[in-house]
Amino acid sequence: MGGRRRGEKRGNPLLRWRSVKQESFSHGFSEPDLQVLSAICEAIMPRVPLLTLDLDMKLKVLRNDALLSFFKSSSGWSHVRPDEVAELLVTKAMPVTVKVTNENTENPAWDAIGYAVDIGTNDDAEQKERPLDKGIIETAKEDDKTIKQLMINKGLQVTGERESNTYKIECDAVVVGSGCGGGVAAANLAKSGLRVVVLEKGNYFVPQDYSALEGPSMFELFELNTLLMTHDGRFRFMAGKTVGGGSVVNWAAALKTPDAIIDEWSVDLGIPIFSKEEYKAAMNIVYKRLGVTEKIIKEGFQNQILRKGCEKLGLDVTAVPRNTSEKHHCGSCSFGCNTGDKIGTDSTWLVDAVNNNAVILTQCQADKLILIDNDAENRWESGRRKRCLGVTASLSNGTKLQINAKVTVVACGSLMTPGLLTSSGLKNPNIGCGLHIHPILMVWGYFPEKNSNFEGVAHEGEIVTSLHYVFPIDSTTPNITLEIPAIGPGMFAALTPWVSGSDMKTRLAKYARTSHIFVMVRDEGVGKVRGEIVTYKLTKSDEENLTIGLKQALRILVAAGATEVGTYRSDGQRLKCDGIKEEELETFLDTVTVPPGVLSMSKHWTHSFTAHQIGCCRMGATEKEGALDGYGESWEAEDLYVCDASVLPTAIGVNPMITIQSTAYCISKRIAELMETKKKIN
Numbered sequence: 172m173g174g175r176r177r178g179e180k181r182g183n184p185l186l187r188w189r190s191v192k193q194e195s196f197s198h199g200f201s202e203p204d205l206q207v208l209s210a211i212c213e214a215i216m217p218r219v220p221l222l223t224l225d226l227d228m229k230l231k232v233l234r235n236d237a238l239l240s241f242f243k244s245s246s247g248w249s250h251v252r253p254d255e256v257a258e259l260l261v262t263k264a265m266p267v268t269v270k271v272t273n274e275n276t277e278n279p280a281w282d283a284i285g286y287a288v289d290i291g292t293n294d295d296a297e298q299k300e301r302p303l304d305k306g307i308i309e310t311a312k313e314d315d316k317t318i319k320q321l322m323i324n325k326g327l328q329v330t331g332e333r334e335s336n337t338y339k340i341e342c343d344a345v346v347v348g349s350g351c352g353g354g355v356a357a358a359n360l361a362k363s364g365l366r367v368v369v370l371e372k373g374n375y376f377v378p379q380d381y382s383a384l385e386g387p388s389m390f391e392l393f394e395l396n397t398l399l400m401t402h403d404g405r406f407r408f409m410a411g412k413t414v415g416g417g418s419v420v421n422w423a424a425a426l427k428t429p430d431a432i433i434d435e436w437s438v439d440l441g442i443p444i445f446s447k448e449e450y451k452a453a454m455n456i457v458y459k460r461l462g463v464t465e466k467i468i469k470e471g472f473q474n475q476i477l478r479k480g481c482e483k484l485g486l487d488v489t490a491v492p493r494n495t496s497e498k499h500h501c502g503s504c505s506f507g508c509n510t511g512d513k514i515g516t517d518s519t520w521l522v523d524a525v526n527n528n529a530v531i532l533t534q535c536q537a538d539k540l541i542l543i544d545n546d547a548e549n550r551w552e553s554g555r556r557k558r559c560l561g562v563t564a565s566l567s568n569g570t571k572l573q574i575n576a577k578v579t580v581v582a583c584g585s586l587m588t589p590g591l592l593t594s595s596g597l598k599n600p601n602i603g604c605g606l607h608i609h610p611i612l613m614v615w616g617y618f619p620e621k622n623s624n625f626e627g628v629a630h631e632g633e634i635v636t637s638l639h640y641v642f643p644i645d646s647t648t649p650n651i652t653l654e655i656p657a658i659g660p661g662m663f664a665a666l667t668p669w670v671s672g673s674d675m676k677t678r679l680a681k682y683a684r685t686s687h688i689f690v691m692v693r694d695e696g697v698g699k700v701r702g703e704i705v706t707y708k709l710t711k712s713d714e715e716n717l718t719i720g721l722k723q724a725l726r727i728l729v730a731a732g733a734t735e736v737g738t739y740r741s742d743g744q745r746l747k748c749d750g751i752k753e754e755e756l757e758t759f760l761d762t763v764t765v766p767p768g769v770l771s772m773s774k775h776w777t778h779s780f781t782a783h784q785i786g787c788c789r790m791g792a793t794e795k796e797g798a799l800d801g802y803g804e805s806w807e808a809e810d811l812y813v814c815d816a817s818v819l820p821t822a823i824g825v826n827p828m829i830t831i832q833s834t835a836y837c838i839s840k841r842i843a844e845l846m847e848t849k850k851k852i853n
Contacts (some may be wrong), residue, residue, distance in 0.1 A: 173195065174689065175210040176343075177468070178345075179318075181229075182379075182380055182381055182382030182383075182384070182509075182526035182660075183376055183381075183382070184213065184384070184390055185374060185376075185387065185391050186376070186380060186381060186384060186387050186388050186506075186507070187382045187384060187387055188510075188651050188759070196254050196255075196257070197256050197258070197261070197519045198254070198257040198258045198260065198261040199261065200253075200254075200257040200557075201288065202668055204257070205253040205254065206253075207258060208253050208256060208257060209253050212245075212253075212256075213245050214672065214673060215669060215675065216671065216675060216708070217245055217672035217673075217832040218224040218242070218244065218674065219242045219430065219651040219673045219676050219681070221233070221242065221676075222549050223498050223673050224242075224632065224673070227619070228677055228680065229394075230591065231680070231805055232680075233774075234788075235283070237282035237283040238680060238681055239281065239371075239477070239780055240399060240414060241280055241283030241284070241676065241679075241680065242454075242680075244848070250317065251373070254418045256852070260740060261654075263318065263805075264281075274474065274598075276795045280660075280662075280679070281660075281802070282394055283679075283680060283698050284660055284679050284680055284683060285628055285682060285684070285811075286628075286682060286683060288382070288383040288384065288503065288662050288782060294351075294620065295797055297550060298488065299794075301375075301377045301498050302377070302517070302518050302521075302522045303414070303521055303522065303525050303531060305524055305525045305526065306325060306524065306525025306526075306528070306529050306531055307414070307525065307529050307530075307531045307533065307670070308321045308322065308325070308530065308531070308532050308533070309374070309376055309533045309534070310514050310532055310533055310534045310566045310568070310570075311374070311387035311481040311533065311534040311566075311567045311568070313574070314568065315333055315336075315338075315568060315570045316333055316564070318338075318405060318566070318570065319331075319333075319338055322338075322530065324342065324380075325528075325530045326342070326366070326528055326530070326613055327366075327368065327530055328340065328341040328342075329341075336569065336571055336572060337571040337572070338360075338570065338571070338572055338573070338593065339516075339572075339573045339574075339575060339577070339625075339820070340572060340573070340574045340655060341575050342365075342366045342367065342368045342574060342575070342576050343360075343365035343366045343576060343577050343578070343844075343846070344360045344366070344367045344368070344577065344578045344579070344842075345367075345368045345369075345370065345561055345562055345576040345577055345578075345579050345580070345581065345582065346363045346367060346368070346369045346370070346573045346580045346582060346814075347537045347562060347581045347582060347583055347591065348369075348370070348371065348416060348582035348583045348584065348588075348815060349369050349371040349414050349415060349416055349521060349531065349577070350415060350416020350516060350584065350588075350815065350829055350831075351412055351416060351417055351418050351516060351580065351690055351815070351816070351828055351831040351832050351835065352523045352582035352584075352814040352815030352832070352835040353369065353371075353516075353519045353814065353815065354414065354415065354416070354418070354515075354516025354517070354519075354524070354835075355457075355516065355580030355814070355832050355835035355836050356519065356521040356527075356528050356580045356582060356812075356835050356838070356839035356842075357369045357524040357531075357837060358519075358521070358522060358523035358524045358527075358839075359393050359578070359839035359840050359843055360522060360524075360529075360578075360839055360843055360846075361523070361524040361525075361527035361528060361529040362527050362843075363540050363843035363844075363847065364527075364847075365578075365843065366528065366529075367524060367529040367530070368530050368531075368532065368534070368574055368576070368684065369521070369524065369529060369530070369531040370532055370535045370536075370537050370562070370574070371413075371414050371532065371533050371534075371535060372412065372527075372533075372535060372536045372537075372563055373391075373392070373411075373412040373413035373416075373533065374391070374413060374414065374506075374533065374534065374535075375414040375531075376392075376413060376414070376419075376507060376518075377511075377517075378508060378509050378510060378511035379509070380506075380507070380541065380793050381503070381506060381507035381509040382506070382509075383503035383507075383509055383662065384506070385505050385506065385659035385662070386661060388506035388507065389506070389589065389661075390764065391413070391625050392411060392412060392413045392419065392420050392506065392507060393409060393410060393411060393420065394408065394410040394411070394412045394584075394586060394587065395408075395703065397409055397838065398781075399586065399705065399769065400701060400705070401578035401608075401698065401705050401706070401707040401771055402704065402705060402706045402707070402770075403707075403767065403768030403769070403770045403771055404709075404727060404769035404770040404778060405767065405768030405769070405771075405777070405778065405779065406608060406610060406611070406707065406768075406780060406781045407696050407779070408586060408608075408780070408781060408782075408784060409779040409780055409782040410586055410587075410782075411584075412582055413507075413513040414517050414521070414531065414533060414587055415516045415517030415518075416516065416584070417507075417584070417757075417782075417828070418515030418516045418828065419514075419515050419517060420504075420505055420506065420826060421495040421504075421505075421509065421782065421826075422504060422505060422634040422635045422656075422657060422782075422826070423494050423495050423499075423504055423633070423634065423635065424492075424493060424511050424635045424638075424654075424825075424826035424828065425463045425489050425491075425492040425493055425494045425826075426463060426491065426492060426516075426825040426828075426829060427454050427492075427825075427829050427830075428450075428454065428823060428825070428829065428830045428833065429657030429687045429824065430824070431643045431644060431645045432823055432824070433445055433450060433451075434447070434761075436821070437450070437779065438818075438819055440791070440792060440796075440818060440820055440821075441792035442790050442791070442792065443494045443801045443802065443818075444790065444801055444803065444834065444837045444838060445834075446803050447625060449837065450833060450834075450837060451835040453834075453840075454829060454833045456833075456836060457829055457832045457833050457836060458492075458829070459569050459618070460520065461494035461510060461514050461519060461832075462494060462495075462496075462514050463492045463493065463778075464491075464492065464493060464495070464496065464497050465480065465490045465491075465492045465826055466497035467490070467497055467636045467819070468498055469500055469629055469632070470632065470633075470636050471500070471502065471607055471631055471632015471633055471634075471636070472625055472626065472629055472631065472632060472684075472686060473629055473632070473655040473686045473687060473688075474633075474635070474636045474655050475625050475626075475627075475638045475721075476616070476618065476625055476686045476731045476733075477637055477638075477639065477653070477655055477686075477688060477727060477729065477731075478637050478728040478730075478815030479581075479624070479625075479730075479731045480726075480727030480729075481639050481708075481727055481730075483730035483731065484726060484727065485505065486639055486727070487639065487640070488637050488639055489637065489638050489639065489640060489677040490560040490636065490637060490639070491635050491636050491637060491638055493633065493635070493636070494513060494514045494634065495508075495512050495513050495514065496512055496516075498512075498569060499512040499513065499633050500631070500632055500633055501513070502631040502632050502633070502634065502657065503630075503632065503657075503661060504633075504634055504657070505634065505657040505659075506659075507683075511780035514529065515610070516832075521823045525588065525676050528733065529558075532564075532566075533800060534566060534567040535564050535566055535572070536562075536564060536565050536566075537562050537564045537581075537583070537591055538562070538563045538564055538565055538810070539562065539563050539564050539591075539594060539595045540558045540559055540561075540579060540591065540592070540595035540596075540811065541559065541560040541561045541562060541563060542558070542559055542595055542811075543557065543558050543560060544556065544557060544558075544561070545809055546722055548689070549809060555805070555806065555808055555809040556806060556807055556808075557597075557805075557807050557811075558677075558808060558809045558810060559565050559578075559579045559691075559805070559808045559809065559810045559811035560575060560576070560579075560810075561574045561575040561576040561579055562574050562576075562579055562595060574608045576673050577810065577846065577849075578810045578812065578814070578842060579810060579811050580812045580813070580814045580815070580839070580842070580844060581811070581812070581814070581815070581846065582814045582835070583815065583816040584701070584784060584815050584816060584817065585606060585784035585785055585786060585787045585788075585816050586700055586787075586817070587785050587818040588787065588788055588813060588815060588817045589602050589603035589700045589787045589788060590700070590702055591811075592605075592788065592798070592805075593687075597805065597807050597808065598793065598807065599798045599805075599806055601788070601789060601791065601797055601798040602788055602798045603699055603700045603701060603787055604699050604704070604786075604787065604804065605697050605786040605787060605789050605820075606697055606698035606699060606700055606707060606785070606786050606787050607694050607696075607697060607784075607786050607819075607821065607822035608694065608698065608699075608707060608781040608783060608784055608785070609691050609692070609693065609694060609719065609781060609782075609783035609785070609786040609822060609823075609824070610691070610692060610694055610696075610709060610713065610779075610781060610805070611656075611689045611691050611779050611780060611781050611798060612689065612690050612720075612721060612738075612739070612765065612777065612779050613656065613666070613687050613688065613689045613690070613738075613739055613779060614687070614688055614689075614690075614724045614736060614737065614738050614739075615685050615686065615687050615688075615736065615737055615738075615739075616685070616686050616687075616688075616728030616729070616731070616733030616735070616736045616748075617681050617684060617685050617686075617733055617734055618684050618685075618686055618731075618733055618734070618736045619681075619734060620684060620685055620762075623684075623733075624730070624732065625686075625732075628683040628687055629658065629682065629683055629684065629685055630657075630658070630659065630660075630683070630700055631765075634655060634656070634657045635654055635655055635826075636655075638652055638653060638654045639650055639652070639653040639667055639723075639727070640653075640812075641653065641719060641720055641723055643672075644825075646771075648656075648692070648694065649712070649716045649719075650692060650693035650722075650825075651690065651691075651692050651716050651717075651719060651720040652691045652720075652825065653688050653689070653690060653724050653727070654688070654689055654691065654692075655687065655688065655689070655725065656687050656689045656773055657684075659793065660679070660682055661684075662780075663675075663679070663682055665677060665778075666739050666778060666779070667679075667739070667740050667853070668739060668740065668742060668743040668744075670742070670743040674743065681746065686728065686731075686733070686745025688724040688727060688728065689720050689724075690720030690723075690781075691720075691824075692713055692716045692717055692719055692720065692726055692824075693823065694709065694710075694713050695710045695822075695823050696708050696709045696710045696713050697713055697715055697786070700787050707806065709765070714764075714765040717765045718764055718765050721738065721763050721765070722760045722763055725756075725760060725763065726756070726760070730750070732756075733747055733748050734747070734748055734805060735748055738763060738777075739777050739778070739779065740766050740775050740776075740777055740808070741769075741775050741776045741777060742774075743773055746759045746761070757846060762852060763774055765777075782828065783816075783823075783827050784816060784817075784829060785816050785819045785821075785823065786817060786820070786821070787812050787817045787820055787821060788814075788817040788818060788823075789817070789818060789819065789820045789821075790802075790803060790818050790820055792821065794806040798813075799812075799813055799818055802838060802841055803834075803838035803841075804816055812838060812842060814834075814835045814838050814839060815831065815835070816830075816831045818834060818838070819831075819834065828847075
């Protein structure tokens with residue numbers, strides 16, 4: 172039912188819950204507040220009398236001591252104190268959706284719900300040198316004096332004294348962000364002979380650091396602790412915040428940009444960086460560097476179900492290329508791959524960068540771009556009013572940095588890049604606008620072990636190995652994709668509609684054998700990013716396409732043999748499937764729609780997540796059409812480039828990792844060529 176457990180605790184302390192009970196708190200909750208909090212949790216997860224359970228679940232509980240204890244206990248205040256939950260509520264700004272683990276980094280409910288993670292120590296992995304040690308400075312582990320010396324030791328020109336609390340660094344190129352865009356840009360610029368500095372506000376982790384624990388991993392590895400949502404609470408954003416960015420926490424789907432999208436961007440929108448032959452060549456280079464494979468030796472539980480359901484209905488199933496080996500079977504890659512088999516920028520492009528003398532600073536937050544008015548001659552040549560001379564940044568210990576660079580590359584992602592540009596004084600109205608999110612809604616099906624053809628549990632096995640396109644991918648039909656998600660027990664509990672305490676516990680007890688399919692569409696709807704406020708609205712067409720996908724996904728789960736299926740609508744919409752006739756299924760499907768968000772105050776609502784943020788600083792053929800020109804350079808500031816998913820002019824309709832890296836490859840190769848030309852002229 173789960174992974175092995177060993178005595179030694181696995182993982183970096185930042186990715187584990189603390190092992191010692193916290194004794195002092197700053198949450199400010201009064202004793203009555205804490206009593207109310209306890210009562211709320213007791214109502215959500217109460218003790219459940221066995222007499223209220225159906226026969227199958229009752230028999231299952233009576234045969235399993237862990238399940239029996241789970242149903243007889245309340246929300247668990249014997250091992251989780253209200254003070255600790257209140258502290259998390261305050262420090263993380265929004266309600267926490269995972270249980271706190273005990274001193275052994277285990278949750279007493281795991282055995283009951285059939286969940287386990289490998290918390291043992293990988294002794295062999297701990298002996299290995301970390302791939303980026305040659306060029307990385309983990310600033311949170313150093314004081315300002317040693318930070319300066321380390322930068323000098325790694326070949327940087329650094330001036331400034333401790334008393335001033337500011338150091339000036341001279342380099343050829345500064346790259347803000349180390350994910351799919353920034354990692355590739357850093358590699359290409361460093362390999363061209365430029366002295367490169369990479370700024371990353373997150374920490375650096377390697378396989379032996381990853382704990383696979385859902386709560387601390389979400390808080391540490393994702394932007395804003397995964398608690399940033401659209402304004403209506405409909406979609407929660409999953410975006411990486413660590414060395415390697417999204418490539419560390421994504422699901423390893425390595426899908427190339429569809430031809431129809433390349434044609435749209437290069438021909439219809441007139442963006443030269445997507446010239447078909449050059450861009451396709453870049454995708455092949457990216458594929459090779461990531462070691463992409465389409466082979467799979469063993470499919471996980473959820474992918475088996477998607478494949479079988481499609482086959483039963485005569486639907487096509489597409490094998491998903493992945494930046495892993497064919498033997499990869501890690502279900503925890505969304506919290507960092509602790510086998511080291513998933514190949515992100517932290518083990519490829521950033522390694523190339525540091526091997527060519529790039530320096531990476533962690534826990535380093537970019538504050539503002541250094542912009543000056545362009546002189547008359549340069550303004551006439553470039554057409555740009557400003558010129559970028561680098562970036563200012565802050566370390567976690569309060570030390571300030573001024574990085575002076577000949578070229579600046581911003582790669583903070585679609586949610587964070589707009590804020591850096593606008594706070595620095597850029598005015599292009601396209602900055603922060605045109606956000607696409609590849610909206611996702613999910614359905615579920617329950618497949619009990621009894622008489623099942625499917626082996627395994629939902630949280631094990633490679634995450635995405637197969638998918639189904641509802642329509643062929645071209646420029647004339649809607650792009651609706653059905654794939655498999657990674658759903659930990661905390662997210663499962665947070666998404667599950669609360670019908671009753673008994674129902675909630677029954678659903679959790681079925682977690683390990685509940686399979687999900689998510690529906691993703693290439694959205695026409697767009698949003699805006701203004702700081703931590705994200706507004707977004709689906710179009711009528713988007714909602715229609717999501718509805719089509721939801722119905723298709725439910726048919727697939729029923730065809731695969733689910734005994735019960737449902738959606739994540741707030742009323743717990745579901746259907747028992749044993750002996751069901753086709754007309755009964757279609758009658759149920761007629762009730763399936765796309766509800767609004769949790770803050771809509773509607774009778775029925777839903778909450779979901781999205782992992783693909785695209786646009787907000789798009790490239791355009793003119794300054795009116797985009798924040799950047801067709802080569803990724805700001806229309807307003809010379810020597811300022813953006814090199815992440817925010818440059819993409821429209822939604823893609825497929826997982827964007829390869830598209831982002833290929834785009835970054837093309838942009839950064841051109842930057843390197845321009846820098847070489849300038850060097851020769853000067």
